[in-house]
């Protein structure tokens with residue numbers, strides 16, 4: 058999760074200050090039932106429309122196990138594999154905190170889940186978006202390295218007063234990117250993989266723009282927070298995007 062607004066008139070805080078206990082035992086039977094409903098519905102909806110690394114991660118992390126995953130159980134598999142771990146947060150965290158977390162291979166996941174009446178509408182990303190959408194890809198070794206690098210780029214960009222550059226790069230790859238795989242258009246980003254409405258829309262709507270991904274184009278392409286995207290950037294392949302982002306230095310990001 059990423060929050061656009063940076064509040065600068067508050068004392069600097071460490072990312073650890075935003076972490077709360079997940080309190081998994083406080084999730085109700087209804088919460089777990091909502092997770093199961095969302096999970097089954099989304100797996101069915103995605104089918105083969107997502108890069109194969111995504112379902113590799115779902116399987117590896119045993120995310121199909123019924124109920125809201127507990128952070129510790131997830132980390133017991135994820136951390137030995139790629140060094141990433143999840144921590145619970147109560148809601149969106151400021152950009153500088155988010156990127157600082159990524160740079161240490163820490164991913165914040167909401168400690169709440171949407172209600173049944175709000176299956177498709179979210180004011181803030183919940184644990185279904187965060188855990189189903191984001192965490193599977195963090196089990197992929199090269200993607201895991203890229204996500205850490207995006208965190209370092211983000212911290213550097215914010216320090217230079219150019220945070221939007223890293224936010225756009227993140228948005229058009231990790232969150233709302235598309236990618237080709239074996240010639241077919243697939244979902245790459247977590248915001249699409251976890252969205253009931255936008256998953257198909259991003260691939261099939263005939264009125265949106267789909268432009269080839271490059272880090273330069275990503276940095277200069279604005280995005281929407283509160284609506285489906287009017288344009289998506291399409292990677293030639295997951296591997297190419299990872300390689301291109303990993304090659305990007307903070308200095309090069311600022312010069313794009």
Ligand SMILES: [Fe+2]
Nearest residue numbers: 058232247248
């Ligand atoms: Fe997200």
